[in-house]
Amino acid sequence: MTKSSATSGGHCVVDSVGKVYSSSGNDLEIVLKDCSFEVPAGSLTVLLGPSGCGKSTMVKLIAGYETPTLGQVRLDGVPVNGPNADRIVVFQETALFPWMTLQENVAYGPVQAGEAKAAAEREAGALLRTVGLAGFEHRYPTQISGGMQRRAEVARALITRPKLMLLDEPFRGLDHMSRGLMQEYYLKLFDEHRMTTLFVTSEIDEAIFLADRLVVLSYKPTVVKTVIDVDLPRPRNFQMLTSATYGRIKEQALDLLYNEALKAFDQTPAAA
Numbered sequence: 001m002t003k004s005s006a007t008s009g010g011h012c013v014v015d016s017v018g019k020v021y022s023s024s025g026n027d028l029e030i031v032l033k034d035c036s037f038e039v040p041a042g043s044l045t046v047l048l049g050p051s052g053c054g055k056s057t058m059v060k061l062i063a064g065y066e067t068p069t070l071g072q073v074r075l076d077g078v079p080v081n082g083p084n085a086d087r088i089v090v091f092q093e094t095a096l097f098p099w100m101t102l103q104e105n106v107a108y109g110p111v112q113a114g115e116a117k118a119a120a121e122r123e124a125g126a127l128l129r130t131v132g133l134a135g136f137e138h139r140y141p142t143q144i145s146g147g148m149q150r151r152a153e154v155a156r157a158l159i160t161r162p163k164l165m166l167l168d169e170p171f172r173g174l175d176h177m178s179r180g181l182m183q184e185y186y187l188k189l190f191d192e193h194r195m196t197t198l199f200v201t202s203e204i205d206e207a208i209f210l211a212d213r214l215v216v217l218s219y220k221p222t223v224v225k226t227v228i229d230v231d232l233p234r235p236r237n238f239q240m241l242t243s244a245t246y247g248r249i250k251e252q253a254l255d256l257l258y259n260e261a262l263k264a265f266d267q268t269p270a271a272a
């Protein structure tokens with residue numbers, strides 16, 4: 001995907017969305033309660049909230065894998081009624097096909113959509129180089145590290161030119177150093193393509209480092225506590241983590257999250 005071919009649009013509106021699950025027996029659990037926020041087109045919006053508050057549930061509703069109990073999700077004004085290639089989700093777990101090379105994996109979507117294999121693989125190779133996988137195009141997923149798999153995963157999502165990228169804790173489980181590098185790779189791609197992104201995390205530093213805006217969630221029943229504009233310049237670098245602006249945003253987000261994290265902790269059943 002070249003800069004000029006980057007997809008436009010992707011303005012996502014989450015409008016008064018609620019989600020109730022029925023658990024074992026007839027008990028109902030209100031996970032999301034009247035949540036409203038927007039992902040502006042071309043923005044990198046981060047959904048930040050304590051573990052278990054319903055972040056993945058929100059991603060599933062926006063992706064169209066599940067239906068809201070109340071409210072509506074809209075993409076560029078059109079109500080979301082199910083999954084569609086205009087919204088691509090990258091999960092924490094790898095979904096690469098183990099029997100295909102990285103290049104074949106990344107080219108898979110366009111080839112399935114009818115693009116010539118050679119052209120799709122050329123583009124796949126270029127994207128793999130952008131995410132730092134030059135020289136690994138012909139390796140199989142089991143022959144590379146977890147961090148490299150995540151990068152190939154992002155390349156595979158990008159090649160389909162979705163209107164909205166949904167990344168659900170894609171770097172969770174990686175060691176500290178790999179996670180930092182992954183954040184840098186994603187920011188480089190974002191600076192280049194400005195693809196509309198909703199990035200989900202429970203890590204506050206990751207959230208601020210990446211975001212144009214933070215949507216901070218409470219604990220269940222979950223509401224949007226606040227939206228914080230992250231007015232750090234782009235391109236970002238790790239020196240910014242010690243800036244006064246960064247400190248101010250972190251303090252604001254931490255104040256909100258601390259009490260919610262305590263609630264989450266209190267509701268966690270004690271180990272037997």
Ligand SMILES: Nc1ncnc2c1ncn2[C@@H]1O[C@H](COP(=O)(O)OP(=O)(O)OP(=O)(O)O)[C@@H](O)[C@H]1O
Nearest residue numbers: 021022023031050051052053054055056057058202
């Ligand atoms: N399919 C389902 N059926 C019933 N309850 C569900 C279902 N999916 C999620 N839940 C409930 O929704 C709550 C929120 O789960 P979710 O995975 O969305 O949270 P999360 O914020 O993404 O968590 P984490 O940060 O730990 O990944 C869970 O505690 C669970 O009780």
